[in-house]
Amino acid sequence: MTSLLRLSTPSDAHRWSDERRRDGQSIGLVPTMGALHRGHAALIERSQALCDRTVVSIFVNPTQFDRSDDFDLYPRTLDDDLALCDSLGVNAVYMPTVDAMYPDGFDTTIDPGSLAHRWEGEHRPGHFAGVATVVTKLLTAVQPHIAVFGEKDFQQLAVIQHVVRDLGLPVTVVGEPTVREDDGLAMSSRNVHLAPDARAQATSIKQAIDRALDRSTSTGSPSDIVEQVTTDIQQAGGTVDY
Known part of the structure; x- marks a missing residue:
């Protein structure tokens, strides 16, 4: 494996992004929770086609899980994830800790509104508030021009587009079609369960x-x-x- 650049804190990501922007380079962000597969690879390749530099974030976000056991059981394959990013030519991986994302005293939550309280949101109370909050923090740290999300979690994509529009965040959200197994099942990190x-x-x-x-x-x-x-x-x- 080559020396894949790893960013650990919001200030690390901010500094890296500032340097790229000063050089006139466009930045794409692919937010993930790790356990990467071919679906994530498609997101990375889409970002690379659209931008000069691509960052992949890997962060299992505790605030979007409505059950602690679901958080504990979420698959974690960091070595494989880094190897995949390296093989695809990702420029940097942003891997903040929970403490870096949610330091002592952190008390802000973004409520995406009515869209987040129906369908999936009705069955997972607080889920989309956690998603909206962490994605906003990732966008603020990395400052990408484009952020790429899969269409598999279509309501999540709609919620993120809604939040970006309402908050006036200077980023374009791009949806990428679902990647499927040969038998049609949508690829998902949770399929291993x-x-x-x-x-x-x-x-x-x-x-x-x-x-x-x-x-x-x-x-x-x-x-x-x-x-x-x-x-x-x-x-x-x-x-x-x-």
Whole structure:
């Protein structure tokens, strides 16, 4: 592995960004929580296509987890993550500690509004406030021109776009299409936690969506399509939350 530049504090990231900006270079940021896979690689490559320099942040953010056990079990593969970043030619990795991000006395939370309280937000109270807060801190530290997020977490992408717009942050948020396994399952760091039977069932989500797309071009009404997607997933053994 080459000497991949590692930034540990907000001031480190700020200083690095200032130097790049003084040289007239554009900066792309790919925020992650680590456990990187081919989906993250696509985000990195998109940033590299758009910007002169690319930073990947790796930070498992405790404030966006509604259960402590979920935080504790989140996969952490730092050595592999750094190797992937190095192989892709990432310019710097921003790896702040929890204390660096949330020092003693930190008491500010960004509430993204009504968008954050429905769908996923209804099932994970406080999740999107944690996401909005940490992403704002990452953007403030790295000062990128562009930040790239996956469309897999589509509500998260919408929340971040909403926050950036409302706060007037000087960054363009770019969405990157979902990268999938060969059988259609969306790539996710959490897929490693799926038991074999659940892993097999999970492919029904993409299959149901594909059938819904076919129906949307015919005579099916929106409510009929939603009902059929729900039925397809339930028949495969899944549960639809929203």
